[in-house]
Amino acid sequence: MPDTQSTSNNQMRGPGIFLAQFVSDEPPFDTLDSIARWAADTGYFGIQIPSGEPRLMDLALAAESQHYCDELKERCRAAGVEISELSTHIQGQLVAVHPACGELFDDFAPPHLRGRPEARTAWAIEQLHLAAKASQRLGLKAHATFSGALLWPFVYPWPQRPAGLVEEGFAELARRWRPILDSFEEAGVDLCFEIHPGEDLHDGASFERFLEAVDHHPRAKILYDPSHLLLQQLDYRGFIDRYHERIGMFHVKDAEFTPSAASGVYGGYQSWIDRPGRFRSLGDGQIDFKTIFSKLTQYGFEGWAVLEWECCLKDSVQGAREGVDFIHNHMIDRASRTFDDFAGVDASPARNRKILGLE
Numbered sequence: 001m002p003d004t005q006s007t008s009n010n011q012m013r014g015p016g017i018f019l020a021q022f023v024s025d026e027p028p029f030d031t032l033d034s035i036a037r038w039a040a041d042t043g044y045f046g047i048q049i050p051s052g053e054p055r056l057m058d059l060a061l062a063a064e065s066q067h068y069c070d071e072l073k074e075r076c077r078a079a080g081v082e083i084s085e086l087s088t089h090i091q092g093q094l095v096a097v098h099p100a101c102g103e104l105f106d107d108f109a110p111p112h113l114r115g116r117p118e119a120r121t122a123w124a125i126e127q128l129h130l131a132a133k134a135s136q137r138l139g140l141k142a143h144a145t146f147s148g149a150l151l152w153p154f155v156y157p158w159p160q161r162p163a164g165l166v167e168e169g170f171a172e173l174a175r176r177w178r179p180i181l182d183s184f185e186e187a188g189v190d191l192c193f194e195i196h197p198g199e200d201l202h203d204g205a206s207f208e209r210f211l212e213a214v215d216h217h218p219r220a221k222i223l224y225d226p227s228h229l230l231l232q233q234l235d236y237r238g239f240i241d242r243y244h245e246r247i248g249m250f251h252v253k254d255a256e257f258t259p260s261a262a263s264g265v266y267g268g269y270q271s272w273i274d275r276p277g278r279f280r281s282l283g284d285g286q287i288d289f290k291t292i293f294s295k296l297t298q299y300g301f302e303g304w305a306v307l308e309w310e311c312c313l314k315d316s317v318q319g320a321r322e323g324v325d326f327i328h329n330h331m332i333d334r335a336s337r338t339f340d341d342f343a344g345v346d347a348s349p350a351r352n353r354k355i356l357g358l359e
Contacts, residue, residue: 001200003125003268005046010248011302011330011333011334012112012293012301012302012303012304012305012332013045013046013084013302013303013304013305014045014046014104014294014304014306014327014350015040015043015044015045015046015084015233015252015305015306015307015323015324015327016046016047016084016304016305016306016307016339017039017044017046017047017048017307017320017324017333018043018050018055018087018306018307018308018309019035019039019047019048019049019307020049020050020087020089020308021308021309021310022035022309022314022316022320023035023050023053023055023056024340027079030055030179031055031056032049032055032056032057032072032075032076032131033075033079035047035056035282036075036079036081036186036270039079039080040079041080041082041083041190042124042320042321043155043324043325043328044081044307044320045081045082046081046083046306047081047082047083047084048083048084048085048087048144048304048306049083049085049087049091050086050087050090050135051086051087051088051091051127051130051131052090052091052127053251055232056219057072057332059086059127059130059131059134059257060130060355062074062134062137063129063130063131063132063133063134063137064133064218065137066137067171068114069134069137069138072138073138073139074191074336080185083138084140084184084304085135085141085142085143085144085249085304085306086131086134086135086138086140086143086144086270087143087144087145087170088128088131088143088145089128089143089144089145089146089148089194091108091123091127091128091145091179092124092126092128092145092147092149093105093108093120093124093146093149093199094108094109094120094121094124094146094148094186095124095125095128095147095150095176095177095180096121096147096148096172096173096176096200097120097121097148097149097150097151097244098149098150098151098152098153098303099117101149101152101153102117102180102335106120107317109123109124110123111132111236121176122284124148125176125180125310127291128145128180128183129180129183131143132180132183132184132186132187132191133183135184135187135189136187136188136189141188141189141190141303142189142190142192142221142248142249142303143184143190143191143192144194144223144249145187145191145192145193145194145223146193146194146196146199146203147173147177147200148173148176148199148200149163149198149199149200150169150172150173151165151166151170151200152198152199152202152223154166154169158258159209162302163231165227166209168351169200169352170210170213170358172198172211172283173210173211173213174210174213174214174242176185177210177214178214179219181217181219181220182217184219185217185218185219189219190221190248191219191220191221191223191250192222192223192249193207193210193221193222193223194223194228195207195222195223195224195225195228195229197228197231198306199231199238202228202232203229203232203234204234204242204243204354206230207222207243207246211246211277212232219248221246221247221248221249222243222246222247222248222249222250223248223250223251224239224247224249224250224251224252224325225241225250225251225290225308226239226244226253226255226283226286226287227253227254227255227279227287227310228255229249230255230256230285230287230301231255231257231258231265231266231277231279232275232347235266236287236292237292237295240292240295240296240299242266244296244299244301245299246298247296247301248303249304249306250296250301250303250304250305250306251306251307251308252282252289252305252307252308252326252327253279253282253308253309253310253321254279254280254281254282254283254284254285254286254287255277255278255279255285255286255287255306256277256278256280256284256285256286257276257277257278257286258276260276262268263275263276265274267336271312272312272315273312273338278312278315279310279311279312280311280312280313280317281309281311281313281314281318281319281322281323281354282307282322282323282326282327283322283323283326284311284313284314289326289330290330293305293330293331293332294332297332297334305321305327305330305331307321307323307324307327309316329350330340343348
């Protein structure tokens, strides 16, 4: 298997793997050291760590202790991987929760905060501030999160939304996230929102609304995951062309969309295995990863290509084992010279004018 990890400029790194769907009470997925060794043995160079998972790390300690962060990095290096990024998907979700979803999202919060929405929100915001400091101490460049959602119950315009509802929702979302973005600016870390249904930032248009509300904050970036765009029937290739300057992270995840006479994008309340839109293991879906890797390389993406395993059919370990080869085979060593350099000619302003018939 070729070593495709790169540390050069304008070069993607990888493959990495997001650990959230793998960590459990069963070895080798129950401790940082053992899951890191498993990832390295499987062929991964980087691990993306869910920061709220106590079996893997102590976020509060990482925010305050450089010694602890150095120890975390050394333990990962000893296992054969490095930390690519931290994530606060769970905590970010709780920064903004509509009351209709409060009962369900209470399960994401510590037990003593359940049923206390204001305290839950304050805890989530503090978690993001801690994540900025921890990412800085770990020497990381990007961080993954969810935006949360105040407006998701109103994503379909029926009943008719009152004038100003969407604007007020994004204004409040910006009020909550702007101080967090400032913390990430102080830390020198990009805050990358995964564009994801169920979040107020679920497509390009909603991200643009948010970006306007936070005054185009330089640290407000995108975690690009084409699977969520395919299942919404967005142009996931063109998305890169439009937003490449804001893409700070990349989840390599496959999906398929096969509508029927019975259901389409909304899924008819069916389980994942029966929905027209389904997440699949890498290579089993419909996503054109050759074009995606080419476009990201074209635009100089320097982040990690991180596998996120979610599949309603294939086992996670098989998905990880097959996924590492899939990413390896799609990584591009960026060309260091033009292919027709061998036919190059001498150039000067005077010669160019002569060729144009001007002298």
